[in-house]
Amino acid sequence: MxxxxxxxxxxxxxxxxxxxxxxxxxxxxxxxxxxxxxxGGRVELRGFGALSVRARPARAGRNPRTGDTVEVPAKSVPFFKSGKELRERLNASRDA
CATH class of the missing domain: 1.10.287 (Helix Hairpins)
Incomplete structure (x- = not known):
């Protein structure tokens, strides 16, 4: 959706x-x-899941076209953890 x-x-x-x-x-x-x-907060929707922010450290990446090493800066990324009710409904629909 x-x-x-x-x-x-x-x-x-x-x-x-x-x-x-x-x-x-x-x-x-x-x-x-x-x-x-x-x-930097957290969003929780009961029965659905929780969204939070996770920090990703800086790292050395690789340019796929040239193969050169590229420095990738540190960044924050959203993280979703599904709620128990959502997991149960998804698994119940698979078992049916």
């Missing part, structure tokens, strides 16, 4: 809200999640 599909689904399930209102709410929620992660 992509963001526009999420907005369309929520707008359909909530006819008392306009499409623009639903889009604004989704943008606010995703924006706050991004803000929390950029500040």
């Amino acid at each position: 992509i963001k526009s599909e999420l907005i369309d689904t929520l707008a359909t399930e909530n006819p008392h809200l306009t499409h623009a209102e639903v889009e604004r709410v989704v943008n606010i929620v995703l924006g706050r999640m991004t803000d929390a992660l950029s500040e």
